Amino acid sequence: MHTSPAAAFDSARVLITGGLGFIGSNLARALVDLSARVTLVDSLVPEYGGNLRNIHGIEDRVRVNISDVRDEHSMRYLIQGQDFLFNLAGQTSHMDSMKDPYTDLEINCRAQLSILEACRKYNPQVRIVFASTRQMYGRPERLPVDEDHLLRPVDVNGINKMAGEWYHILYSQVHGLRACALRLTNTIGPRMRIKDARQTFLGVWVRQLIEGRPFEVWGGEQLRDFTYVDDAVSAFLAAAVSNAAVGQTLNLGGPKPVTLSELARLLVQANGGAGQFVVKPFPAERQRIDIGDYFADYGRIRRLLGWEPRTSLRDALTRTLAYFREHREHYV
Numbered sequence: 153m154h155t156s157p158a159a160a161f162d163s164a165r166v167l168i169t170g171g172l173g174f175i176g177s178n179l180a181r182a183l184v185d186l187s188a189r190v191t192l193v194d195s196l197v198p199e200y201g202g203n204l205r206n207i208h209g210i211e212d213r214v215r216v217n218i219s220d221v222r223d224e225h226s227m228r229y230l231i232q233g234q235d236f237l238f239n240l241a242g243q244t245s246h247m248d249s250m251k252d253p254y255t256d257l258e259i260n261c262r263a264q265l266s267i268l269e270a271c272r273k274y275n276p277q278v279r280i281v282f283a284s285t286r287q288m289y290g291r292p293e294r295l296p297v298d299e300d301h302l303l304r305p306v307d308v309n310g311i312n313k314m315a316g317e318w319y320h321i322l323y324s325q326v327h328g329l330r331a332c333a334l335r336l337t338n339t340i341g342p343r344m345r346i347k348d349a350r351q352t353f354l355g356v357w358v359r360q361l362i363e364g365r366p367f368e369v370w371g372g373e374q375l376r377d378f379t380y381v382d383d384a385v386s387a388f389l390a391a392a393v394s395n396a397a398v399g400q401t402l403n404l405g406g407p408k409p410v411t412l413s414e415l416a417r418l419l420v421q422a423n424g425g426a427g428q429f430v431v432k433p434f435p436a437e438r439q440r441i442d443i444g445d446y447f448a449d450y451g452r453i454r455r456l457l458g459w460e461p462r463t464s465l466r467d468a469l470t471r472t473l474a475y476f477r478e479h480r481e482h483y484v
Contacts, residue, residue, distance in 0.1 A: 160393040161186040167234040169193045169221050169267070170202070170241035171214075174344040175283065175336075177206030178381045179238055179388055184213045186389075193230060193241065195220040199248065201345045205482040221263040228270045231278065236392050239267060239320075240283040242313065245349075249309035260312035261319075268323045268331075280320065280331035281391045284401065286446060288314040288335070295375075296449035299335070299401050306443060317401065324399040332397040334387055336404050337448050340468055341381030342475035346483050354378075357419060357429075359484060362477050366428040370435065372413040377406040377447035380463035380471075387459045396456040405448035406461050415465075422469040 166183050170176045171192025183190050192214055194202040207214060219226040221241040231237065242260050243249065249256040264282075271278050288311075289297050290304035305311045320331040338352055346355035353370075360367040387404055391397040410418065413431060420427040434442060453459045476483065 157389040157393055158186055161188040161236075161389070164188045164235040165233055166190045166236045166238070167193065167230060168238045168240060170283075172196065172202035172204060172206055172216070173240060174201055174206070174341075175339060175381060175384060175388075176238070176240045177203075177343050178341065179240070179385050180207060180214055181210055182385050182389065184210050188236075189215075191215045191217060191230065191234070193217050193219055193221065193227075195241075199245070201244070203343070203483065205479070206343045221267060222258055224266045224270070227267055228274060231267070231270045231275050234275060234278050237267075237271065237278050237280045238283075238388055238392070239264070239280060242283065242316070243309065245309070249307055249312070253308040256308050256312050260309065261315045264316035264319050268319055268329065271329055272323060272327050276327070276329060278330070279392050280329060281388050281397075282317060282320045282331060282333040284317040284333040284335045285310070285313045286335050286337045286403070286448060287443070288317070289443070289446070291443045292446055295445060296405070296447050297403070298449040299403055299452055321399060321401065330398045332391050332400045332402065334384075334391060334402050334404055334453075335448075336379065336384065337406060337446070338376055338378045339381055339384050339404075340378050341472050344381070344472070346476060346480075354415075354419075357416070358472060358476055359480070361419060361423055361427045362473065362480055364427075366430055367416070369412050369416045369429050369431045370433070371442070372416075372431040373411050374442070375409045375411055375445040375447055376415065377409045378415075378465055378468065379404050379406045379461055380468035383461045383463050386462075387453065387457070390457045390459050391453075394457050400452070400456065402453040402456070403448040403450045404453065404461075405450035407463075407465055409447035410465065418466060419469050419473075422466060422473055
């Protein structure tokens with residue numbers, strides 16, 4: 153069954169964990185436009201990407217609750233009465249997960265279990281979409297990677313995100329919660345984190361480019377795909393209102409994959425040809441957890457929900473640069 157997001161979200165009560173982050177805030181904007189009643193939960197822990205600037209212009213149309221998804225009591229209260237839960241809160245840094253695995257475990261595993269228990273006990277009718285990751289596939293054995301590919305994470309973050317995803321699928325299968333998971337690839341666009349590489353390496357490239365500094369490309373020949381944030385938001389909305397998505401794990405993807413060197417050239421072109429980059433070997437500690445080439449087969453979500461990426465990589469980069477040229481001081 154395909155329900156129109158416009159009809160489904162009108163006056164609906166929606167909770168977004170990680171709601172002041174990159175994807176969460178863009179999702180909030182779309183939901184506000186659909187007349188949903190939106191509550192954003194975010195810890196605003198500096199390392200995790202939440203930024204009050206991300207809701208500039210819609211502050212008076214959303215409710216913000218500054219709390220941590222690890223707080224079982226606050227989540228028990230917040231989940232009650234909600235029609236939809238977009239569960240985006242997470243620790244995303246691969247390197248941080250290797251340096252501090254216990255914090256990653258608390259946020260990406262234990263907190264997810266607490267959220268699902270709160271749903272099971274206090275709001276079993278809520279529709280849940282979990283933000284999962286391509287990281288759990290590890291180094292691909294075949295390309296493009298579909299959802300039946302072996303799961304073999306190369307870092308602690310991938311293992312914990314895999315567990316968090318499967319808690320959602322298990323609770324759907326066993327307890328009847330209407331949950332699904334979207335496995336995100338590199339998501340880019342306005343409001344992404346650019347102060348460091350905790351969210352995506354492209355953020356660092358964007359910052360250095362608009363500040364007139366050369367940026368580093370490690371390796372350069374790895375293939376990657378990129379989803380523009382507006383396309384990712386449309387996938388979240390479609391998954392939330394479709395019965396066909398319940399219990400599913402669904403890959404998101406982007407237009408034709410590019411090498412990182414090609415991406416760097418495209419970024420400079422999108423900047424009007426201004427900017428320089430240098431290709432360097434991988435740092436040893438990053439090389440150990442690099443996954444090599446990756447791009448997704450998103451045929452399953454296209455078949456079930458009719459979703460596919462609409463935004464070209466060139467347009468995505470151009471819009472991203474334009475946003476951060478105007479708002480850079482709020483993100484660095």
